[in-house]
Amino acid sequence: xxxxxxxxxxxxxxxxxxxxxxxxxxxxxxxxxxxxxxxxxxxxxxxxxxxxxxxxxxxxxxxxxxxxxxxxxxxxxxxxxxxxxxxxxxxxxxxxxxxxxxxxxxxxxxxxxxxxxxxxxxxxxxxxxxxxxxxxxxxxxxxxxxxxxxxxxxxxxxxxxxxxxxxxxxxxxxxxxxxxxxxxxxxxxxxxxxxxxxxxxxxxxxxxxxxxxxxxxxxxxxxxxxxxxxxxxxxxxxxxxxxxxxxxxxxxxxxxxxxxxxxxxxxxxxxxxxxxxxxxxxxxxxxxxxxxxxxxxxxxxxxxxxxxxxxxxxxxxxxxxxxxxxxxxxxxxxxxxxxxxxxxxxxxxx
Amino acid sequence: xxxxxxxxxxxxxxxxxxxxxxxxxxxxxxxxxxxxxxxxxxxxxxxxxxxxxxxxxxxxxxxxxxxxxxxxxxxxxxxxxxxxxxxxxxxxxxxxxxxxxxxxxxxxxxxxxxxxxxxxxxxxxxxxxxxxxxxxxxxxxxxxxxxxxxxxxxxxxxxxxxxxxxxxxxxxxxxxxxxxxxxxxxxxxxxxxxxxxxxxxxxxxxxxxxxxxxxxxxxxxxxxxxxxxxxxxxxxxxxxxxxxxxxxxxxxxxxxxxxxxxxxxxxxxxxxxxxxxxxxxxxxxxxxxxxxxxxxxxxxxxxxxxxxxxxxxxxxxxxxxxxxxxxxxxxxxxxxxxxx
Numbered sequence: 001x002x003x004x005x006x007x008x009x010x011x012x013x014x015x016x017x018x019x020x021x022x023x024x025x026x027x028x029x030x031x032x033x034x035x036x037x038x039x040x041x042x043x044x045x046x047x048x049x050x051x052x053x054x055x056x057x058x059x060x061x062x063x064x065x066x067x068x069x070x071x072x073x074x075x076x077x078x079x080x081x082x083x084x085x086x087x088x089x090x091x092x093x094x095x096x097x098x099x100x101x102x103x104x105x106x107x108x109x110x111x112x113x114x115x116x117x118x119x120x121x122x123x124x125x126x127x128x129x130x131x132x133x134x135x136x137x138x139x140x141x142x143x144x145x146x147x148x149x150x151x152x153x154x155x156x157x158x159x160x161x162x163x164x165x166x167x168x169x170x171x172x173x174x175x176x177x178x179x180x181x182x183x184x185x186x187x188x189x190x191x192x193x194x195x196x197x198x199x200x201x202x203x204x205x206x207x208x209x210x211x212x213x214x215x216x217x218x219x220x221x222x223x224x225x226x227x228x229x230x231x232x233x234x235x236x237x238x239x240x241x242x243x244x245x246x247x248x249x250x251x252x253x254x255x256x257x258x259x260x261x262x263x264x265x266x267x268x269x270x271x272x273x274x275x276x277x278x279x280x281x282x283x284x285x286x287x288x289x290x291x292x293x294x295x296x297x298x299x300x301x302x303x304x305x306x307x308x309x310x311x312x313x314x315x316x317x318x319x320x321x322x323x324x325x326x327x328x329x330x331x332x333x334x335x336x337x338x339x340x341x342x343x344x345x346x347x348x349x350x
Numbered sequence: 351x352x353x354x355x356x357x358x359x360x361x362x363x364x365x366x367x368x369x370x371x372x373x374x375x376x377x378x379x380x381x382x383x384x385x386x387x388x389x390x391x392x393x394x395x396x397x398x399x400x401x402x403x404x405x406x407x408x409x410x411x412x413x414x415x416x417x418x419x420x421x422x423x424x425x426x427x428x429x430x431x432x433x434x435x436x437x438x439x440x441x442x443x444x445x446x447x448x449x450x451x452x453x454x455x456x457x458x459x460x461x462x463x464x465x466x467x468x469x470x471x472x473x474x475x476x477x478x479x480x481x482x483x484x485x486x487x488x489x490x491x492x493x494x495x496x497x498x499x500x501x502x503x504x505x506x507x508x509x510x511x512x513x514x515x516x517x518x519x520x521x522x523x524x525x526x527x528x529x530x531x532x533x534x535x536x537x538x539x540x541x542x543x544x545x546x547x548x549x550x551x552x553x554x555x556x557x558x559x560x561x562x563x564x565x566x567x568x569x570x571x572x573x574x575x576x577x578x579x580x581x582x583x584x585x586x587x588x589x590x591x592x593x594x595x596x597x598x599x600x601x602x603x604x605x606x607x608x609x610x611x612x613x614x615x616x617x618x619x620x621x622x623x624x625x626x627x628x629x630x631x632x633x634x635x636x637x638x639x640x641x642x643x644x645x646x647x648x649x650x651x652x653x654x655x656x657x658x659x660x661x662x663x664x665x666x667x668x669x670x671x672x673x674x675x676x677x678x679x680x681x682x683x684x685x686x687x688x689x690x
Contacts, residue, residue: 184364184365184368187365187368188365188368188369188372191365191369191666191669191670192369192372192373193373193646193662193665195631196373196646196647196650196658197373197376199647199650199651200376200377200380200650201380203651204380276510280512283512283515284512284514284632287514287632288632288635288647303515303518306518306522307518307521307522307636310521310522310525310526310527310533311526311527313522313523313526313527316518316519316522316523317519317522317523319515320511320515320516320518320519323510323511323515324507324510324511327510327511328506328507328510328511330510331506331509331510332506
């Protein structure tokens with residue numbers, strides 16, 4: 001017997017979510033993409049999965065880089081496994097290298113004699129989506145860029161919601177002057193062109209991941225705060241809150257134990273849409289060159305490359321393809337969550 | 351209700367002051383303003399002239415006196431709030447100052463760009479409302495049919511992917527690979543030499559892709575809004591009553607349900623004022639269109655603060671007025687709404 005039992009209402013909501021096939025499959029695909037991105041080192045990497053050298057096995061994927069001398073090469077920097085693989089094959093001494101399906105990392109450039117990147121998609125070279133303008137594999141950049149973008153928007157979501165939920169709740173619950181002050185502040189804040197401010201800030205100091213999250217959060221808390229305020233405002237007037245107050249519950253208890261659980265639906269419904277807007281915002285900033293510093297793999301930077309080098313259509317096509325799949329999946333999840341939590345059974349006429 | 355709108359109009363003032371103070375202070379605190387730029391230029395000039403100056407002089411090409419004069423010229427010699435006051439006084443007299451980059455009056459720079467943004471804005475507006483309302487109605491009436499599902503896919507892709515990304519894709523495929531449309535800009539190089547009819551064709555030819563990108567952005571929200579509200583209304587009792595009384599279904603939809611469904615569309619109508627004029631700088635950047643959005647973006651990147659603030663004045667006023675216009679629209683179309 002499981003000790004942890006879900007509330008039957010919650011179970012019904014989950015069942016309803018699963019019955020919306022579009023949203024459910026989007027969730028499956030999206031989870032798969034997340035897992036694949038987390039394990040990216042195992043299938044998109046310029047380090048080998050397994051190296052068999054002189055009766056020993058090496059697993060270089062994770063951990064400290066192995067210098068070339070480990071495998072009897074004449075250099076002390078990290079081994080070039082693609083090259084090693086070719087050498088082993090040529091020597092034919094029973095040594096072998098097992099490379100990942102995509103044998104390129106997000107930073108490794110594939111340089112060739114007499115030819116200049118970008119290279120078109122090439123099954124044989126295992127550049128499945130081609131290379132960018134400096135010879136880095138597009139698929140590798142896409143996968144690692146996705147990983148950064150998704151954690152960026154999740155981090156942004158946590159920060160935004162921490163501010164938004166607490167402030168919005170307080171505004172809606174306490175009302176009065178406190179509410180009025182923040183209402184004006186929000187009105188001013190939401191009118192400041194936030195991309196301009198972010199561009200100004202990030203053109204002075206090149207931001208790193210967390211600084212960029214914080215800068216974006218300065219302007220990102222408004223939406224959820226406003227929604228939470230409205231919802232709390234409505235909940236506050238309900239009889240159960242009055243009953244709790246009559247029983248002598250403190251403000252903190254009323255908010256945390258009674259109002260917040262009743263607003264979870266709103267928070268959950270908003271989350272997928274915040275994730276997709278986070279990804280879009282990071283991509284836009286990277287496209288303009290004000291996001292994460294190069295050579296961080298990013299979709300926006302790839303789009304900028306594709307825009308300046310338009311004959312390399314595969315760059316833009318693969319980024320847009322990846323964006324469509326990701327964002328549409330997230331949107332479908334959001335729609336399904338909304339429908340599961342708040343079923344509107346429409347009447348249709350024949 | 352008049353009192354309500356007068357109060358709303360008056361509330362524009364503190365909000366407007368708040369916005370401009372914030373951006374003004376930010377532009378002041380940030381390094382890299384016009385004076386730093388002039389110093390850098392002077393230093394480059396010095397080194398290109400090959401002046402055999404001492405190391406100390408090399409570091410600071412301008413004398414303290416010159417820097418003080420520059421600061422006075424740009425208003426950097428006074429405390430932030432004092433120079434904000436001076437700036438505001440000039441704005442109230444209708445003077446937005448001169449660009450620190452091009453030394454043109456900001457008003458003229460904005461006025462040159464507005465028609466371009468207006469052109470795209472109005473076309474987008476016509477396209478969005480012209481397509482979304484009929485499409486939304488059709489989707490609501492054929493809910494869960496094949497037509498509804500296929501259009502939903504298009505709508506969701508348009509909703510999920512931002513317009514400028516669609517723009518980059520269109521540009522790459524249709525302009526670069528297949529060469530059907532031009533690579534951005536609004537006119538061809540030989541535009542001045544063309545006869546009038548060719549000029550019109552040329553502009554239209556350049557308009558197609560950016561317009562598609564613009565429409566793609568706002569298209570989805572509008573269509574879904576129209577569809578969902580119409581479906582809400584179709585399920586409402588008054589429509590059922592009308593049908594039960596023997597009204598043909600079409601009449602019930604168009605005479606009763608549709609009119610009420612247009613109310614939510616009206617709530618966002620006023621915001622079009624600012625969208626139409628300011629445009630989207632990302633789309634303008636992608637297509638290299640010299641509209642308001644691109645002007646704002648370039649002035650931010652180049653630290654041309656008078657232009658940044660000038661655009662901020664125009665766009666925030668439009669936005670605030672647009673919000674009130676939206677409320678007014680709602681009050682006009684929905685007699686149940688009372689503002690107090």
